[in-house]
Amino acid sequence: MTSNNSHFVAPIDETPLLATDAVKTDQAPLSLWSDAWRKLRRRPLFIISALLILALTVVALFPGLFTSVAPNAGCELANSEGGPTAGHPFGFTFQGCDVYSRVIHGTQASMSVGVLSVLCVLVIGVTIGALAGYYGGWIDSVLARLGDIFFALPLILGALVITQLPLFRENKSVWTVVFVISLLAWPQMARITRGAVIEVRNADFVTAARALGVSKFGALVRHVLPNALAPIIVLATLELGVFIVAEATLSFLGIGLPQSIMSWGNDIAGAQASIRTSPEIMLYPAAALSITVLSFIMLGDAVRDALDPKSRQR
Amino acid sequence: MVRFILRRLLQVIPVFIGTTLLVYYMVFALPGDPIAALFGDRQPPQAVIDTLRSQYHLDEPFWVQYGLFLQNLFTSNLGNDFTGQPISASLARVFPVTAMLAIEALAIQAIFGVAFGVFAGLRRGGWFDSTVLVASLVVIAVPTFVLGFVFQLVFGVQLGWAKPTVGANADWGSLLLPAVVLGLVSFAYVLRLTRASVSENMNADYVRTATAKGLSRPRVVLAHILRNSLIPVVTYLGANLGGLMGGAIVTEGIFNVPGVGNKLYQAVLRSEGPTIVSIVSVLVLVFVVANLLVDLLYAWLDPRIRYDQ
């Protein structure tokens, strides 16, 4: 609001209306997103986090580049909880598997579970929450109460039943876990979105936009949501980590990924067996998880800053 | 306002029916005969199993079972669980314990989360901000069963500051340790939500106006920045209260808290429909009331929000 041409109440003779309303047509209007992108790519926070995420993606897609030890083979009980040796820099798990190789190979499943679940939750939760908060009235009542129903669903009951569905019973995969997590976690996202949208929907700039003829839905998408993003991004980035760990809990209960799919969650759950004797085994998958969460938190922070209209300086 | 509240309370009815129907059906759909499972590998005479099955109406179709549950509910007697214990009595035992635990955990995460979040948000990128970022990473990346175990071992066994487990006769003191563990993960959420809001609102016009008016810094922070930053935090806490009341299976297990989570877990493993649905029924009420309170708080936090439309 500090820009130079924002004298809305200037005396008419001092500032000719024509001049004020003149649009600089020679300059392409900067949309919110392109403006954000312009700012984003110069921010060190963004560059670092993007590089980290890129690196994690490469590890996830091509684990073979980083370790020659086959992930789920050659586990010898004789090596149980063994310390680091040549070729096995992180030592061995309780079952005598190579920790380093498992962490590398676990990246794919864990990143998939985290990222896909967050995306699903974002799509469902933000849509429902935004509609409920923005339109209010009976739409709010129906959507918010729908969220309540799913919220009241006990996690393990939901997970047990879902994994029993014919679709998933025979082949549990990353998608099974994503489905379970998304189904039970979207109400949280919907609530946060709803709250943020309710806060923003009465703001002056929304009223102004509506007065300028922007459609109601258009105002939601173009003005309300961008201004409600901060809590959504915070929730999404934290949930990424929480979901990856949730997969560990599901695996632990026997309703997560099968043993043949390696994941940090599986490793963390498995390391519980050595928690009294060799707690460091848990450190490596937990550290990998932390780095992932950290990079997404930084990314989220950078994106939020770039999008924040209040901090836009122009 | 009164009409708004009344309308919301009336909405309990469809939510209640929807939830109980869904949950009851899910239990119904679980594989395995719950009665046979009661006895493990060593099965009793078939007559015992069959008699128990008919006693608990397990041979009836779904709608009859659900109808019987509703009937029991409205005659204020929830029936018996599969070991013959009245369900109402076990609910009366577990809910107060979990309520205490939830309130304690909620207080911990609200107080520390908001306080730390404000400091971190005011000085973004500072050493405090970075430290709490790392701390929140730790509580997220380390699963509860590890965190709980470590706390138990360090504070309960090695230092002897607290009883390592809760057990019978739970009180505020003995629930403190599990409450801290339970509050930690959500603490990260509260902290980061507060931080994001605060850092966003710091640049708002009204903050500049307030500062320009000559208000003291603490007053600006508390009365203007914080109050306007609380909506996402309050939303999260409201939702989280529901989650906490639903019982934290892992935490209650580690600290042997005889609460809702433990009960629910055992009931799910045993496919005890009536127990599960009774617990969920209570939870539905908690959720709806918590949501209502959150919505009322919105209006208080931000006077622009009105519900009487």
Added chain:
Amino acid sequence: MRFTRTSKALGIVAIAALALTGCGAGGGTTEGGGDTAGDPNKVITAYSNEPQNPLLPAATNEVYGGRVVELLFEGLRTYDASGKPVEALAESIESADAQNWTIKVKQGQKFTNGEEITAKTFVDSWNFAANSKNLQINSFFFESIAGYEEVSAVTEETSADGKKTTTPAPTAETMSGLVATDDSTITVKLAQPEADWSLRLGYSAFFPLPSAALADPKAFGENPVGNGPYKMEKEGAWVHDQSISLVKNPDYTGPREAKNGGVNFKFYTDPGPAYTDLQSDNLDVTDVLPSNALKTYTTDFPDRNATKATATNSTLNIPGYNPNFQGEAGKLRRQALSYAINREEICKVIFNGTRTPAKAFVPPVIEGFEEGIKGSEVLTFDAAKAKDLWEQAEKIQPYDDSKPLQIASNTDGGNKEWIDAVANGFKNNLGIEAEIQPFAKFAEVLNLRKSQELPGLTRAGWQGDYPSLYNFLGPIWATNASSNYEKYTNPEFDKLLQEGLAAKSTDEANAKFNQAQEILFEDLPGLPLWDQARAIVWSNNVVKAETGWNGGIRYFDITAK
């Protein structure tokens, strides 16, 4: 026997003590201790969990209810620490022909509510327990008595949709073979001679019940009144999901007199917190250790732990309906699997010596156990031989490797670690894919086993009801036996079992049973894995704790410091 998360090594029990050590003539108690002056009034706290049934002796067949019932009641006999029967309420138990028994009951014994215990008390209690209408799950313990058929009769109805329903329909209220001739004499006529029948009289199903129990079993089961070394602390001493408190019964005069002031059973749904409580002396004794403490309990509790072999074993069952394990190729593959399991290493690394590699289908603590039964060499680890056998099988019929070989197990019993290790052994030594098939609910595995739908292997375990070779063979491997869920059948094996049961002497019987095991080793319907030991730890508040032959803690023998 089932192993849940909480009952892990214990399994469901039946038994806390059908202890029969062959021809154990009573007498000679071997109780040690007594040299330590403890506080006889102090209450001991002990690990337990919520009993699943009313506290009626014949309605309880799981460990947590069983241990309470055993302390609240006293039967005609009881068992000492080594498993020898000791007369308790019985003055004498005699029979000339092993079919007609005369039991003399001690006079002047009372329940804690003052009710006199006479011969009639036992007769009424047993008739109650055996009656199918009363739904007592241990009713089959009376099956040898003449007239059991009538009181336990049921009718079976088939509904329109083909579903069978069994309803109790006793045709008599009392067993004809069970008579109280006077206040102190019970005569029992068995349906057929059974030389060792009297040995089971110490089992809880045979405990006497006061008349209140028969009048209102449900109410009684909440607040039982017994005649044992302990009594309920007060009305409502069973706080559901939390604890049961027992106090010493001052009027008790039998062989199991309490050396402490009471036992408070604290309920845990997980053994982990109990272990932590013990570390900080908030709990006095536990018999279930969390699996991640198996390597540390001897160092966490130096001089405060005990490990004793028990009559419990584990097997890996191979369903006969799995096409990969049928025919000549299947036989070779079953052997290959067995050779590919390094039992020695798993017992050492994963169980830290609380399991010992199996040498037969029966644990060594059972009398009549024999090592080196023909065919038992498959229990040794031999990677080369495993690989060789597998390749031989491949030549006959190729292995369908479209899916990994799955080992089914519930995940709440601390089984995952060893199953992972066994699966890794298969992978490394046979070159096949193998993994655990986890189930959150025990009921699901049971269901799949009963309906013959398991895709792969399954773990199984058995805790002996009484120390006899037959008990580890008959109920599990005989055709259509109650716990033979994989439906293994071999007429030759069945025949040898029957010959063993009808044998004149124990030695002759055992020879037949061991011969029967040769057939099991030939067929390998399951792979014996290991035999269990019970590890217990106790706190600084007590002097010592001890387990009986079947692994149950002898709570009344614990003295407080």
